[in-house]
Amino acid sequence: MIEFLSVTKALSDESRARLLMALAGGELCVCQLVELVGLAPSTVSKHMLILKQARLVEGRKCGRWIFYRLAKRNVPQISLSAQKWIGKSLRDDPTILRDRSRRAKILELDAEELCRKQSRRTVRKLPSTTGERPRQSDSLN
Amino acid sequence: MIEFLSVTKALSDESRARLLMALAGGELCVCQLVELVGLAPSTVSKHMLILKQARLVEGRKCGRWIFYRLAKRNVPQISLSAQKWIGKSLRDDPTILRDRSRRAKILELDAEELCRKQSRRTVRKLPSTTGERPRQSDSLN
């Protein structure tokens, strides 16, 4: 019951639903999520903690960045089924569709920024673009 | 999105989850639900309104009683899938299992005794168990 309520409470906020759906397209770092929903970083951070505690997302630390993505490993059944349910329920939601195109634009902006920084060399500086670029499209539907 | 949040908010409270799961076994009137969760009638009534607005349950008026049951007709897809999801998720939950046996005992009780227990006032006769007795077992799994 506690797990169930943790999940439903996590899902019962519009910002968190949008954040979760954004990750369905692939992992994003906090600053990208902040850009997407237009809330203060501290607010987004707290939302991500709630989603993480519900085992709906997981974080991957990479240098100064933390990339969040849909939880995949060692995930309780209830969180998995919740991921599927919200994915199916909000797939065609207007707000989510709008976020999806905003998300694409954010990724473009970030790509330019990352490339500019990368011209200064060093692999460590750019964790995501060098080596493995964060996978997109994580499925949630 | 509004519908989605209406449903998830409705599901994100333990009392409401218990009330909804209780109806999976068949319709119940408010006084029976009050007995089950041990909250004030006004509180249960408010919970049922929230569940009704989420289109998860529907009410059937029968004399002075109102029987609630899982919503079945003209129900939005999201509410239907939510019914299935919560049913699957909480089917074996300890609290829900305990409620299930409590529910059975409540059904055994005479309606007269049950209502007297709640009103705590004068002993009274009861408006008959005449007519139709509510159907049991509504499925939610």
Added chain:
DNA sequence: CTATTATTCCGTTATATGGCGAAATATAAA
């Protein structure tokens, strides 16, 4: 080392929510 940057943690504030009891409503019985 210090400075900068991304994120999280802390404290505060405004609003939302869950709970109750009393009053209102609607229906059945006397």
Added chain:
DNA sequence: TTTATATTTCGCCATATAACGGAATAATAG
């Protein structure tokens, strides 16, 4: 009619929550 009663609505209170700004933390840059 009047009385009884099952349920809802209203008013209130205590707690929970979402939002922010700023301090603290962690990692890189100079």
